[in-house]
Amino acid sequence: MSAEHVLFFLFAGIAVLGAVSLILQRHPIHSALSLIVVMISLAGLYLLLGAEFIAAVQVIVYGGAIMVLFVFVIMLLNAGVEERTNLSRMARYAGVPLSVVFTAALAWRLWGTSAAAPRPLPADTTRALSMMLFREYVLPFELTSILILIAILGAVVLAKKET
Amino acid sequence: MSDFLTANAAVLVPLIKVAVLLFILLTAVAYITWLERKVVAHIQSRWGPERVGPHGLLQPLADGAKFLLKEDPTPAGVDKFVYYFAPFFALALALTSITVIPFGPHPIRIGDFETPLSITEIDISLLFLFAITSLGVYGVALAGWASNSKYPLLGGLRSAAQMVSYELAMTLSVVGVLLVAGTFNLREIIAAQQGHYWGLVPKWFLFAAPLPQLVGFLCFFTAAVAETNRVPFDLPEAETELVAGFHTEYSSFKFAMFFMAEYVSMITVSCLATILFFGGWLSPLPPATYPIAKYLPTLVLAGFGLFVFVDGIRYRTVAGKIVLPVLGAALIAAGAICYLPGVVDWVQGPFWLLGKVFLFIFFYMWMRGTLPRFRYDQLMSFGWKFLFPLALANVVLTSLAMVWPEILRVVAR
Numbered sequence: 001m002s003a004e005h006v007l008f009f010l011f012a013g014i015a016v017l018g019a020v021s022l023i024l025q026r027h028p029i030h031s032a033l034s035l036i037v038v039m040i041s042l043a044g045l046y047l048l049l050g051a052e053f054i055a056a057v058q059v060i061v062y063g064g065a066i067m068v069l070f071v072f073v074i075m076l077l078n079a080g081v082e083e084r085t086n087l088s089r090m091a092r093y094a095g096v097p098l099s100v101v102f103t104a105a106l107a108w109r110l111w112g113t114s115a116a117a118p119r120p121l122p123a124d125t126t127r128a129l130s131m132m133l134f135r136e137y138v139l140p141f142e143l144t145s146i147l148i149l150i151a152i153l154g155a156v157v158l159a160k161k162e163t
Numbered sequence: 164m165s166d167f168l169t170a171n172a173a174v175l176v177p178l179i180k181v182a183v184l185l186f187i188l189l190t191a192v193a194y195i196t197w198l199e200r201k202v203v204a205h206i207q208s209r210w211g212p213e214r215v216g217p218h219g220l221l222q223p224l225a226d227g228a229k230f231l232l233k234e235d236p237t238p239a240g241v242d243k244f245v246y247y248f249a250p251f252f253a254l255a256l257a258l259t260s261i262t263v264i265p266f267g268p269h270p271i272r273i274g275d276f277e278t279p280l281s282i283t284e285i286d287i288s289l290l291f292l293f294a295i296t297s298l299g300v301y302g303v304a305l306a307g308w309a310s311n312s313k314y315p316l317l318g319g320l321r322s323a324a325q326m327v328s329y330e331l332a333m334t335l336s337v338v339g340v341l342l343v344a345g346t347f348n349l350r351e352i353i354a355a356q357q358g359h360y361w362g363l364v365p366k367w368f369l370f371a372a373p374l375p376q377l378v379g380f381l382c383f384f385t386a387a388v389a390e391t392n393r394v395p396f397d398l399p400e401a402e403t404e405l406v407a408g409f410h411t412e413y414s415s416f417k418f419a420m421f422f423m424a425e426y427v428s429m430i431t432v433s434c435l436a437t438i439l440f441f442g443g444w445l446s447p448l449p450p451a452t453y454p455i456a457k458y459l460p461t462l463v464l465a466g467f468g469l470f471v472f473v474d475g476i477r478y479r480t481v482a483g484k485i486v487l488p489v490l491g492a493a494l495i496a497a498g499a500i501c502y503l504p505g506v507v508d509w510v511q512g513p514f515w516l517l518g519k520v521f522l523f524i525f526f527y528m529w530m531r532g533t534l535p536r537f538r539y540d541q542l543m544s545f546g547w548k549f550l551f552p553l554a555l556a557n558v559v560l561t562s563l564a565m566v567w568p569e570i571l572r573v574v575a576r
Contacts, residue, residue: 029245029308036301043294056290060334064297065327071301072323075308075316126287126347 004048011044026081028074036067053126172276180282181262186342188261192426193223200530205414206532217475217483230419237489238310238412245309250413250420253302257427260295263288264434265350267444267512287347292435296390302424303399303409304394310412318408321539322392322399328546329389335554336382339561340368340439343376353443362449367442373564377560380440382554384523387432389546391425393527395534398542432517433523443520444512460501460514468494 018037025031039062046055133141197212197219204211212219237246264280270277285291300323306318340346358366368376389396400408410421437443448456468491475487493567501510537545 027242029242029305033245033305040298052285052287053290056287056294059294060290060297064294064300064330068300068304068323071304071308072320072327075304075320075323124286126290154536 008045008048011041011048015041015045028079028082029071031076032067035070036063037068039063051125053129064137176278177282180278184282185258188258188287188427188430189423191430195226195426195429195524196226196422197223198524199531202525202528203532206529217478217487218478220486230416233415235415235417238312240311241412242311243310245305245524246412246419249302249306249309250417250424252546253299253306253424254420254427255433256295256299256302257424260292260431261427261434263291263349263430264438265353265443266516267509268353269509269512284350285348288349289337289341289347289352292431296428296431297330297511299390299428302421306413306421307399307409309472310409312412314405314407315409315411318399318405318411321410322409325392325398325542325546326390328543329386329550332382332546332550332554333386333390335551335558336379336386337439338554338558339374339376339379342558342561342565343368343371343373346375349438349443353445356388356442356445359449362451364453365442365445365447367445367447369440373567374560374561376440376557378553378557379561381437382550382557384436385550386546386554387436388527388530389542391428391432393429394531395537396542397536403536406465429527430520433520433527436523437516437519444516446511446515457507458502460510461498461507463498463514464501465495465498468492468496468498495568 015038018034018041022031022034025034040059040123043055043058043063046058164385166300188193190452200222201211212222215221215225237243263285265279265281265284267280270279303322304319307315307381310316344352346352346355356365356367356371359365360370365368369380370377390392392399398408399405400410405411413421446453446456470491471494472488472491475483475489475491478484478487479529500506501514
């Protein structure tokens with residue numbers, strides 16, 4: 001096993017463990033912390049693929065901004081430990097079998113496929129990425145930003161008190 | 164032994180560099196706290212630390228021993244894991260961020276072996292730094308939450324809101340520099356600032372064409388002070404309102420870790436401001452003066468050493484009469500080493516970089532001695548309604564200035 005394999009299994013293992021812990025933790029803050037672990041180990045996986053820019057943005061946006069808001073809201077609401085209920089009927093009869101089927105399908109599809117080596121990336125991936133974003137895909141990029149702007153305006157309108 | 168070293172150089176060299184940097188950094192942090200107490204004391208017409216060692220120079224050691232030996236109670240009702248995790252996380256992030264800072268242009272050379280003056284060199288070092296600092300908020304926010312106490316919780320909430328708000332302005336204010344430099348690599352950013360106008364004014368991004376980044380620098384430094392939770396933005400620990408804010412329930416070494424994290428991030432931010440806007444390790448002096456100016460490190464070190472030596476001889480205690488002259492002699496010796504022909508060129512980079520960083524650190528202390536704290540609503544409206552639009556305008560104007568010649572050409576046609 002090369003160092004890349006070791007690092008891959010390390011980050012992938014941490015990501016899966018974090019995701020499981022996210023569901024099993026009973027306190028919202030602990031769940032949020034587990035989600036941060038998942039986000040950061042995903043950034044590690046991106047780095048292994050040579051996508052430095054995406055990795056950094058993953059940490060900045062998900063780890064540093066979105067999850068801070070999650071933690072902030074949990075702290076502000078002073079949310080306590082959750083009550084643990086037994087599986088609801090919906091989860092028991094639909095959720096569990098479906099998740100088993102999904103995992104089996106995924107395993108069946110992936111079993112035996114040899115991992116294709118990632119295509120060699122250009123040396124300056126950040127530059128290449130920005131060239132693509134602002135030349136070839138500039139219209140979808142700008143449309144997405146307008147979509148986000150609309151969402152922000154919607155949030156402001158909803159949060160504003162009626163006078 | 165030598166075989167072992169050469170075979171495992173890829174692992175050993177970074178480890179040695181990490182150990183050396185850690186030692187220098189933590190010593191620097193200890194003495195920055197001493198200097199800060201002295202500077203603030205003199206601003207307020209007091210003496211500052213004076214009892215432990217000559218001029219209170221052993222005060223950091225005494226503080227360190229106190230932090231280590233003090234009882235370390237865990238308050239009732241804290242969230243144990245998060246409570247212990249928060250200070251580790253804060254310090255670990257602060258120490259990680261300094262690994263990508265390059266301290267000088269020339270590598271260290273021992274025989275055939277050479278290694279650059281930074282722990283690691285990555286192409287997106289600036290983005291990496293921002294990624295690490297964006298996580299910095301968790302240390303403070305989680306410490307406040309995990310303490311299970313009113314004032315720390317308020318401090319944690321404040322810091323979460325403050326750091327997220329000012330991070331935007333900080334990142335945006337750097338975009339102007341990035342547009343001109345065209346790279347995220349700190350070494351290349353410094354290289355882009357090489358040269359002087361008319362052989363006189365350095366081409367630092369603070370002054371350089373197409374648009375001087377003066378506004379960008381002011382936005383960056385203001386936001387950086389807020390990011391490091393320092394006066395006048397130290398609302399998370401405002402002692403007049405919140406006892407001690409987020410670290411109220413922390414004592415002994417866990418408190419010391421928050422303290423060290425704050426000072427290490429001050430150093431990192433000062434390094435970053437120096438590299439981005441003040442030409443990093445480039446000398447501000449015109450190149451024509453280099454044959455004389457290259458002895459400036461010697462002059463500064465030996466001059467200061469001489470001052471310490473003379474002051475030591477006249478010092479009132481016997482211990483001071485011994486310690487201070489020895490310290491002065493060591494500084495003079497360091498100055499003499501900087502005079503050696505092999506060293507004199509090598510030392511220029513670190514000398515100018517650290518000199519500028521020192522000025523920023525002094526500025527931090529100066530602010531702490533003179534400025535009052537913001538009110539919370541002032542902090543928020545200043546960040547969102549003034550700093551953020553200003554940084555945004557800087558980005559727009561810088562990009563306009565960059566394409567201005569082309570616009571003129573198109574219009575003329």
